[in-house]
Amino acid sequence: xxxxxxxxxxxxxxxxxxxxxxxxxxxxxxxxxxxxxxxxxxxxxxxxxxxxxxxxxxxxxxxxxxxxxxxxxxxxxxxxxxxxxxxxxxxxxxxxxxxxxxxxxxxxxxxxxxxxxxxxxxxxxxxxxxxxxxxxxxxxxxxxxxxxxxxxxxxxxxxxxxxxxxxxxxxxxxxxxxxxxxxxxxxxxxxxxxxxxxxxxxxxxxxxxxxxxxxxxxxxxxxxxxxxxxxxxxxxxxxxxxxxxxxxxxxxxxxxxxxxxxxxxxxxxxxxxxxxxxxxxxxxxxxxxxxxxxxxxxxxxxxxxxxxxxxxxxxxxxxxxxxxxxxxxxxxxxxxxxxxxxxxxxxxxxxxxxxxxxxxxxxxxxxxxxxxxxxxxxxxxxxxxxxxxxxxxxxxxxxxxxxxxxxxxxxxxxxxxxxxxxxxxxxxxxxxxxxxxxxxxxxxxxxxxxxxxxxxx
Numbered sequence: 248x249x250x251x252x253x254x255x256x257x258x259x260x261x262x263x264x265x266x267x268x269x270x271x272x273x274x275x276x277x278x279x280x281x282x283x284x285x286x287x288x289x290x291x292x293x294x295x296x297x298x299x300x301x302x303x304x305x306x307x308x309x310x311x312x313x314x315x316x317x318x319x320x321x322x323x324x325x326x327x328x329x330x331x332x333x334x335x336x337x338x339x340x341x342x343x344x345x346x347x348x349x350x351x352x353x354x355x356x357x358x359x360x361x362x363x364x365x366x367x368x369x370x371x372x373x374x375x376x377x378x379x380x381x382x383x384x385x386x387x388x389x390x391x392x393x394x395x396x397x398x399x400x401x402x403x404x405x406x407x408x409x410x411x412x413x414x415x416x417x418x419x420x421x422x423x424x425x426x427x428x429x430x431x432x433x434x435x436x437x438x439x440x441x442x443x444x445x446x447x448x449x450x451x452x453x454x455x456x457x458x459x460x461x462x463x464x465x466x467x468x469x470x471x472x473x474x475x476x477x478x479x480x481x482x483x484x485x486x487x488x489x490x491x492x493x494x495x496x497x498x499x500x501x502x503x504x505x506x507x508x509x510x511x512x513x514x515x516x517x518x519x520x521x522x523x524x525x526x527x528x529x530x531x532x533x534x535x536x537x538x539x540x541x542x543x544x545x546x547x548x549x550x551x552x553x554x555x556x557x558x559x560x561x562x563x564x565x566x567x568x569x570x571x572x573x574x575x576x577x578x579x580x581x582x583x584x585x586x587x588x589x590x591x592x593x594x595x596x597x598x599x600x601x602x603x604x605x606x607x608x609x610x611x612x613x614x615x616x617x618x619x620x621x622x623x624x625x626x627x628x629x630x631x632x633x634x635x636x637x638x639x640x641x642x643x644x645x646x647x648x649x650x651x652x653x654x655x656x657x658x659x660x661x662x663x664x665x666x667x668x669x670x671x672x673x674x675x676x677x678x679x680x681x682x683x684x685x686x687x688x689x690x691x692x693x694x695x696x697x698x699x700x701x702x703x704x
Contacts, residue, residue: 264513264680268687270493271628272560273586274621275611277579279692284587284610286599292582293348296570300353303568304380305560307575308362309593310334312400316504317422317432317464319493321577321591322363330593334576335372337597339379341574344603346383355386357393357566364397370408377412391415391566398444399436406444410451417448418457418488423464424475431465431509438478445482455545458484462519463492465509472519476526486547487532487540488562489523491516517680536629537682539563556629563629576606585612616691619645623653624686631674631682649689656688664688 269276296302307321310331314324325331358380368376380386393416394409409417421441422434429435445456458479462472479487494510496502511519524534532540533548539562541548550556550565557564559571560579571581576596579588587610590596599606613621619642626633635653638646653672657665664685666673674685687693 263684264517266684266687268683269690269693271624271683271686272558272562273579273581274624274690275586275617275692276690277586277588279695280586280588280609280611282609284585284607284612286605286607288612289580289582289587289605289607289610290348292584292587293345295582295584296349296352298352300570301568302353302355302384303357303359303566303571304355304384305359305361305571305573305575305578306338306365306376307573307578307589308334308360308365308367309576310367311362311364311397312367313433314501315422315432315434316501317434317461317492319495319499319502320363323593328369331367332372334593334597335368335376337600338376338575340603341600341606342379342383344600344605345572345574348605349384351385353385353570355380355384355390356568357391358386359561360392360394361561362395362397364400365394366397366400366405366409368405370404373405373408374411393418393561395420396444396448398441401444401447403447406447406451409448410453414448414453416455416457417445417453418459419444420459421475421479422459422461423467423471424478425467425471427466428464428471431505433504442482445484455485456482457486457488458482459488459490460523461490461492462523463494463511463516465505467511467519469519469522472523473526476523480527480530485542485545487527489520489527489538489540491520491538520680536563536631537679551629554630558625558628579610580607583613586610615642615645618642619649620689620691623649623689627674627682627686627689631679632668632671634671636670652689656685 309322311322311324312326314322392413394414395418398419419441421436422432423429424438448456460475460479494502494505494507524540527540528534531542533543533551535541535547535551536556536558539547546565547556547563555565555567557567559566559581569583573580573589576589576593577591579586587607589606590599590608596606619638622641623633623638635650638649653665654667657667657672662675664674664678664681665688666675674682678685
């Protein structure tokens with residue numbers, strides 16, 4: 248089990264809390280994608296899929312009933328359903344086009360509905376979308392189907408529809424239960440409402456429930472965060488994701504509605520993170536990587552213990568499919584050859600896919616160096632360590648060069664961020680809250696100065 252509630256008290260480490268670094272849900276990260284990866288190149292990647300490949304699908308629903316001011320997702324709020332209906336016609340066209348190109352190759356082992364708010368969809372549209380996926384892709388009978396749920400959207404009919412499409416995991420956005428914090432982030436959501444949705448999901452046979460919590464929010468204190476975590480634990484979730492609020496107003500203008508004077512500083516953020524992690528771990532959950540927690544019998548905890556934990560755009564996952572196909576505006580696909588991101592602007596995306604085109608607008612082809620660095624970064628983010636022997640066995644001479652780089656990081660930093668332990672490079676316990684900073688040492692793209700990121704903790 249990884250223990251995350253660690254002290255980060257050395258002055259040189261404390262100073263690193265304020266550094267801005269990527270979250271590393273991919274490598275290279277999205278700011279380094281470029282227009283050289285387009286629909287034509289993506290078509291070639293799809294054509295190269297093999298019959299026995301295992302696939303994951305991600306569907307991005309870019310609409311919400313209300314816009315939460317903390318949110319950094321690609322989404323927009325709407326008071327009317329007409330834009331959603333128009334978008335769904337386009338999404339069905341994309342599913343048709345991609346399904347036809349794949350021509351039955353590959354088997355889908357995981358489906359994730361994200362947003363935005365997937366539960367903004369009306370029940371009959373949820374059912375139609377589930378049918379379209381099963382008609383156009385070969386879904387395994389035991390495929391996992393995860394849905395991000397906005398509790399304020401939910402009614403009995405939507406719960407029935409989610410059960411009918413085979414939802415196996417419900418992920419509920421909570422963030423914080425304190426009224427003052429909720430008002431500051433424009434998200435009023437009572438504990439009673441959240442509890443009723445959890446109960447409704449479980450009553451329909453869904454075995455896995457995840458709750459998303461945030462620290463570093465405006466007006467949040469240690470006391471209020473502890474109360475939120477305590478309330479969340481009474482719901483007995485199978486997983487908890489404890490994210491740090493990413494204040495990126497240069498990227499998401501609506502975050503300017505949050506006064507920076509209301510936000511905790513870097514030391515307070517660390518204290519909040521460690522306090523919440525400690526409470527969750529003492530309640531019997533295993534810490535997974537940087538910011539996830541799971542019951543010991545959960546698949547995520549098992550993956551962490553067996554060394555098969557992965558990291559993708561949804562965070563930590565037990566999903567080991569090499570290929571992820573993104574559907575919907577701004578969604579990102581991952582193939583052996585590289586990453587491809589769909590058109591971000593919903594209207595432009597709709598025009599492209601209605602015309603029968605693939606929506607890829609940007610991305611990046613992966614070199615051997617990218618693959619090797621990505622492997623190191625993922626192992627650090629998942630295990631706080633990587634094996635030098637495995638690195639060389641996988642990547643040969645490129646791996647050897649990265650071992651030399653890792654040795655320089657370990658020796659030059661006097662072991663503060665990275666230590667050599669036999670065949671392994673290990674992030675020491677006290678530095679694990681800074682694992683994103685450690686990972687950044689292996690990110691060659693940061694040298695270009697492209698992209699702005701949130702703080703390390």
